[in-house]
Amino acid sequence: xxxxxxxxxxxxxxxxxxxxxxxxxxxxxxxxxxxxxxxxxxxxxxxxxxxxxxxxxxxxxxxxxxxxxxxxxxxxxxxxxxxxxxxxxxxxxxxxxxxxxxxxxxxxxxxxxxxxxxxxxxxxxxxxxxxxxxxxxxxxxxxxxxxxxxxxxxxxxxxxxxxxxxxxxxxxxxxxxxxxxxxxxxxxxxxxxxxxxxxxxxxxxxxxxxxxxxxxxxxxxxxxxxxxxxxxxxxxxxxxxxxxxxxxxxxxxxxxxxxxxxxxxxxxxxxxxx
Numbered sequence: 001x002x003x004x005x006x007x008x009x010x011x012x013x014x015x016x017x018x019x020x021x022x023x024x025x026x027x028x029x030x031x032x033x034x035x036x037x038x039x040x041x042x043x044x045x046x047x048x049x050x051x052x053x054x055x056x057x058x059x060x061x062x063x064x065x066x067x068x069x070x071x072x073x074x075x076x077x078x079x080x081x082x083x084x085x086x087x088x089x090x091x092x093x094x095x096x097x098x099x100x101x102x103x104x105x106x107x108x109x110x111x112x113x114x115x116x117x118x119x120x121x122x123x124x125x126x127x128x129x130x131x132x133x134x135x136x137x138x139x140x141x142x143x144x145x146x147x148x149x150x151x152x153x154x155x156x157x158x159x160x161x162x163x164x165x166x167x168x169x170x171x172x173x174x175x176x177x178x179x180x181x182x183x184x185x186x187x188x189x190x191x192x193x194x195x196x197x198x199x200x201x202x203x204x205x206x207x208x209x210x211x212x213x214x215x216x217x218x219x220x221x222x223x224x225x226x227x228x229x230x231x232x233x234x235x236x237x238x239x240x241x242x243x244x245x246x247x248x249x250x251x252x253x254x255x256x257x258x259x260x261x262x263x264x265x266x267x268x269x270x271x272x273x274x
Contacts, residue, residue, distance in 0.1 A: 003255055005237070008244045011255075012161060014262040015119070017269045018099065018154035022046060026101065027094030034090065035081040044074040046091035049084040050136030062132050064166040065176035067200055088140060095155075096148035102272040106265065107147050115261035116150040118254060123156035126246035131163035150265075157246060164242030168235050177208050182217075182232050185224050 021027070023043060031042025048059045056072040063071065082090070100107040120142060128135040137156050143149045169179050177197055184194035191209050192198055212218040217228035224232070247255055 003244065003247050003250075003252065005240050005244070007255060007259065008240045008247060009236075010259055011157070011247065011262075012240070012243065014259065014266045015154040015157045017266055018151060018262075019158035021099045021102070021151060021269075022091060022095045022155065024098050026098035027091060030090045030094035031087075034086070036078065041074050041078050041081075044071065045078040045082060045087040047133075048075060049087035049091065050133065050140060052084050052136075053079060063176075064169065065179055065196075067177055067197070067204070092143060092148055092152065095151045096143070096145065099151050100147045103147070103265065103268050106268050111261055112150065112265070113146045115258060115265065116146045116153060118250065118258040118261070119153035119157070120149055121249055122246050122258070123153040123160070125249040126160050130167060131160055134160040134163050157243075160246055161239065161243040165235075165239040168238045168242065171238075172231065172235060174231075174235070175208075177205075178212060181205075181208060181212060182228070182235075185218070185222075185228070186232055190222055 027046065028039050028042055031045060034042075034045075036042045036045065044059065047063070048054065051059065051062065053076070054062075056075040059075050060066060060068075060071040078087075103112075106112060124138060124142065126134070128138055134156065137152075137159055140152075143152050169175070174182065177200070180194060180197045181191045184191050184197070187194075191205055192202070197205060209218055209222065212228070213220070216225055217231060219225050219228075250258065
């Protein structure tokens with residue numbers, strides 16, 4: 001069934017912090033114990049593992065938003081230290097441990113079991129066509145333990161949305177680094193201040209911003225033009241639209257129940273971060 005777009009976007013807001021537990025300290029330490037050199041080794045090993053031994057060029061294409069050469073500094077080097085199968089297991093175990101740690105008593109609540117079940121129904125129901133990273137994750141077994149199951153479902157939903165977001169960016173001619181610039185501007189930051197791209201050579205980043213300025217999306221002061229702001233909103237709206245099929249399997253009451261059940265989980269994660 002079709003659900004209101006606002007609820008689809010709310011699911012993104014609630015699932016995102018659960019899925020991104022993957023990139024926190026506990027999973028990172030687990031990857032470092034395998035012999036990874038840096039956080040980014042573990043990031044690429046864990047996130048790319050569902051793609052198997054794909055070369056850097058494929059991972060770069062699927063992940064979309066990394067600058068040229070960034071993926072190749074880690075893929076295939078990491079596969080000399082671990083295997084995709086081991087990376088998948090380490091990622092799941094580390095992420096579940098981190099989530100359990102941050103949730104405290106909530107991790108053992110009956111409500112979490114129900115939320116994990118509802119989220120999983122949605123997460124395994126979306127079409128895989130044109131969604132390579134989501135399809136890779138769908139091929140994995142769903143964990144039985146509720147906390148791990150919830151993390152897995154959130155990760156599926158996150159990557160399903162991410163694959164769709166990349167398609168929207170391609171459709172609108174927005175490259176990966178350009179997308180980060182648009183995010184930075186939407187947050188009221190200058191491109192060179194944004195964490196995902198501030199490390200890029202100044203000349204390269206300036207060229208990206210100049211390209212957006214030439215398209216009428218960025219003004220002379222380095223901020224959004226009206227056209228740039230409208231494009232950013234259009235991209236987000238279409239991303240929500242493409243994410244919506246994951247929730248068609250749920251009735252209206254079930255989606256409301258899922259959102260209500262995720263609210264205290266998200267609040268607990270926010271409190272732990274603070």
